[in-house]
Amino acid sequence: MGYSIRSFEEGDAEALAELGRAAIGAIGRDAYSEEQVEAWLSNFAGPEVYQAQADAGTQIFIATDDDEVPVAYAMLEQTGHLDHLYCHPDHTNEGIASSLLETAALYAKYHGITHLFTEASEIAKPAFESAGYTAMKKRTFEIEGVEITNWAMVKTIEPASQAKNTA
Template sequence: MAYTIRPYQDSDAEALADLCRAAIRAIGPGAYSEEQVEAWLARHPGAHLYRERVGNGASIFIAAGEDDQPVAYALLEPDGHLDHLYNHPDHSRKGLALNLLATASLYAKHHGMTRLYTEASDLARPSFEQAGYVATEKREFEIDGVPIHNWAMEKTIT
């Protein structure tokens, strides 16, 4: 299957919400408990999140399949925070995460950003490392009383 990277369109919002939930449900248990996965899912309420984030200046980069439907995406905030990187489980391990991270880096460079940063799950950390991000600390925190962790990571844009 051929994939293209394209900008977000408002009509993508529902598909991104479904893609995100599918990724967390299917891939999350590879590194997190059922309780942690459910807490993580609760932080992703639906399509309005994407519309709101774009309205506040975020950029969303879409990896689309041959039918132009989103199969992976990255959400980059104006300050260089890469807040989301999700692949639909049927389209993982195809290099889409690395392509999206490369797109975000090019966008950042073009817009004068000097640093990208993220909080990566155990599952996403290898993709970020391949894209040149460095882990700065393991973050232990709670979501609705459920202990969970991720990795603070950053990348210098030159």
């Protein structure tokens, strides 16, 4: 099966909200307790957030399958904050997250964003590390009284204007 990456389009919001919830519900259980997953899900964004983010200038990169069905996505804010990276449970370990992270880094490079940063879950941390992010700190926070951990991670991006000319 092939995949392509495109930008957010009006009408994608519901599918992305469902995809994110499916990822947390299925994949999250590989590293978090049932109580932690339920707290995470209770705090997860609804579809209205995606359109609002896109309207505010956030880039939402969506990987779709051959039928144009969204199977993964990443949200990159203009500040360099990579807010979401979610893959549908049926499409993990296929290199899609890596492709989305590469797309976000290229966007950053050509739009003058010099640092990317994120809060990666225990599950997503290896994908970010493979994409050149460095773990800065393990974070512990609470959602509805339930402690959850993730990782503050950063990546430096060399601006396109500074790229070495190899010609």
